Structure formats: structure tokens, C-alpha cells
Amino acid sequence: MPVQEQEISRIWAEVIGIPDADIHTNFFDLGGHSLQLMALADRLSRQLGIEADIVALMEHPTVADFTEHVNSVETTAGDADPTRPRP
Secondary structure (H helix, E strand, O other): OOOOHHHHHHHHHHHHOOOOOOOOOOOOOOOOOHHHHHHHHHHHHHHHOOOOOHHHHHHOOOHHHHHHHHHHHHHHHHHOOOOOOOO
């Protein structure tokens, strides 16, 4: 199931401590720092089941980019699932 930007944006903002996270603004430009990045990875895992590592978050530092990355990884992983029925 694709992850929604709104869910990630909400967690992103909570971790940084801001009311809203602009989906196109870099995590660090929003006021985030490295310790919060680790907290973000943990919260994404616990709350949304996204296995995000620090490197992926740094390579995709905006909500929009990270959401696109996560959804493309899920799609690719789903395509490689040998138990998944083929059309």
C-alpha cells in the first residue's frame, strides 16, 4: 500500500517540533538536526512500518522525495515477490 505524504509530513513536523512540514523543503532547512533524523527513522518505522535508515532519509531529505522513494521501493519489492499473483 502506498505511503501518503500527509502521514509522513505529520510525523516529520512532530519530530522537528513545527506546526507543518512543507513537503518540498529539506529536513535540515526546516530546523531538523541529526538526532531528530534518528528519531524520525524510528517513528516512521514504529508508526507507519517504514524501514527507513538514516542514509535514505539524507538522500531523500524532503517529504515529497522521501515518500516517492518509499513508494518506489515498495512497488519494486512487490514486483519481485514470487508469491504475488501475476495478472
